Amino acid sequence: MKRNVMLMGGKTYVISLPAPWIKKHGIKKGEELDVQEEGGRVVIESGKGAKMPRQRRIDVSNLPPLVYRTMIRVYEEGFDEIEIKFDDPVSISKLESVSDALIGLEIVKQERNSWILKVISETSKEDFESVFRRLFYLIEALGDETLDAAKNGNKTALQKLLGKEHNINKFAYYALRLLNKYGYKEGYRTQMFYYILEQLERIGDVYIELINLLLKSDLRLKKEIVDLVGKIVALFQKCHIATFELTKGHAVDCSLLHETIKKRINDSLDTKSAEEVRILLCLRELRYEIISILGAQLAHIKDM
Incomplete structure (x- = not known):
């Protein structure tokens, strides 16, 4: 994606931001954005995108040896709500242990063959x-x-x-x-x-x-x-x-x-x-x- 640079008032250089990005992150007129210089790049951040909930459904049936590691990887990827389906009691014990090892993640719903885990406490890049x-x-x-x-x-x-x-x-x-x-x-x-x-x-x-x-x-x-x-x-x-x-x-x-x-x-x-x-x-x-x-x-x- 390329943008033309415009000169306003003889001193200020301006480029437009992509409309889909503006809409996705709910940017309003007058709102402040984070702008960082990184060598030849300028990075613009809304500070909002990461706060949007992200959901993931996974089925760990027939995956007993890898249940623990799979859950950790889904958590690390940044998902805020995880619905897990399983078909054996071994998976239940592993899910209980993994939820204790992941900061902010809590079990919010338990059914016979599925659980929902959700990140309760908000994370911050700081x-x-x-x-x-x-x-x-x-x-x-x-x-x-x-x-x-x-x-x-x-x-x-x-x-x-x-x-x-x-x-x-x-x-x-x-x-x-x-x-x-x-x-x-x-x-x-x-x-x-x-x-x-x-x-x-x-x-x-x-x-x-x-x-x-x-x-x-x-x-x-x-x-x-x-x-x-x-x-x-x-x-x-x-x-x-x-x-x-x-x-x-x-x-x-x-x-x-x-x-x-x-x-x-x-x-x-x-x-x-x-x-x-x-x-x-x-x-x-x-x-x-x-x-x-x-x-x-x-x-x-x-x-x-």
């Missing part, structure tokens, strides 16, 4: 920044507490940490929903933030895998492995800082620590017991998932 930051703090706290429990051989503390995955996932799903509904304020970075959020969710999952491995072990871990857990925790902390203040120095610090961890893990794999190897492989995966967060942002180094 929520994204605080939710995004909170995810980093939740994962950082999980790493710190995992390290402390591993150092002290405290299985009770480790067992308690398993419940923290719920909050990490909940905020990750919510942040992904916000991105799908509103996009990021700088539209060209939306895809980057989507990737980072999926990595954060994955990092939370791998930490839980690590905790389960530690629970199965006798926790008489060699100092070398405990030190590696500490370096993984430090790597995430550095990537956390870099995400909100990405300079060359922060990027290099992350990269150097990543390479140190990579070498130590690879050098250790051939000399450890099967139990220790499983832990090392889990740490290797954490290293990769964490450094991928930095890799996604390298085009946006501030002093480059």
Whole structure:
């Protein structure tokens, strides 16, 4: 779609907005619109479109293994009302658990073979920044507490940490929903933030895998492995800082620590017991998932 630029009063340049867009979003004369410059583009937002209810009907019959994940994806896509049809009791238990994991989503109608779930609390694109930051703090706290429990051989503390995955996932799903509904304020970075959020969710999952491995072990871990857990925790902390203040120095610090961890893990794999190897492989995966967060942002180094 192209528009001609008009000059009014000798100073003001004006273009017309598409009539279907005006009608769809109920734009009135004198109303304010959000206008943002993004390089060679100008983005105009009404602030109304995302508030319009969106409904989706799905049938999860014969889909028991994927009911949970399917519901999460429909929620993340931004639908505000979801009607679900199913044909087995297994789906019911999974639907109950998934509704607890999705912020704002409530069951408003239950029938024998169908439920209706609705987002009750209104979302706002302004929520994204605080939710995004909170995810980093939740994962950082999980790493710190995992390290402390591993150092002290405290299985009770480790067992308690398993419940923290719920909050990490909940905020990750919510942040992904916000991105799908509103996009990021700088539209060209939306895809980057989507990737980072999926990595954060994955990092939370791998930490839980690590905790389960530690629970199965006798926790008489060699100092070398405990030190590696500490370096993984430090790597995430550095990537956390870099995400909100990405300079060359922060990027290099992350990269150097990543390479140190990579070498130590690879050098250790051939000399450890099967139990220790499983832990090392889990740490290797954490290293990769964490450094991928930095890799996604390298085009946006501030002093480059």
